Amino acid sequence: MTPEEATQLYSIEQRKYYEYCGYVVSYQNKIGEYQSERQNKRVQVENKQTEIQKNRELLEAISGTTGVHDDLFSHLTKINSKVEDAASNFKTMVSSSTVSSFDLCNAFGEKATSANSQLTAVFDAISKGASTVTGVIEALNQELQALNARIQELDSEISRAQAMIDQYEASKRSCLANMAYYKKIMDAIVT
Secondary structure (H helix, E strand, C coil): CCHHHHHHHHHHHHHHHHHHHHHHHHHHHHHHHHHHHHHHHHHHHHHHHHHHHHHHHHHHHHHHHHHHHHHHHHHHHHHHHHHHHHHHHHHHHHCCCCCCCCCHHHHHHHHHHHHHHHHHHHHHHHHHHHHHHHHHHHHHHHHHHHHHHHHHHHHHHHHHHHHHHHHHHHHHHHHHHHHHHHHHHHHHHHC
16 A cells, blocks of 8 residues: 555545544434433423322312212202101191191292202212313323323434444544554655
């Protein structure tokens, strides 16, 4: 090999070496970006998990009102029954030829029906609230799945970028070995 050929080959190896250095830096920058995004996604995952937990606790509290609903209506039914019995007894006791009878059922029946309607409306609203919270939890779980999927993608990208860095580092070492070989040839001819 002539000194001119060795010089040309040395220059080619040197250009490739610097090119590989650029690729290594580029992939290191990508890894940094991926790691930063991954960290942000981890924080978002933690926030979503906290939000899901809060909504589950809310749903549990709302669901606890169902038992109260059944108990309350059971008590109201008993009360209404006792009021009807009392009204019937009162009507019998008050009734006379000079005093017109007073029907407690008519007087208080509308209020009892209204109270039942209002309670039913309240518990219907609570049921709708439970439904809404369930929907929120489902939406949050979907967002959580998307975040975890992105984290897995980022982990794959980081692994790929690291593999490329390793490949370019090996190529750089090969270039350095070749440059050293060509340098010896160039120095041997000069001396």
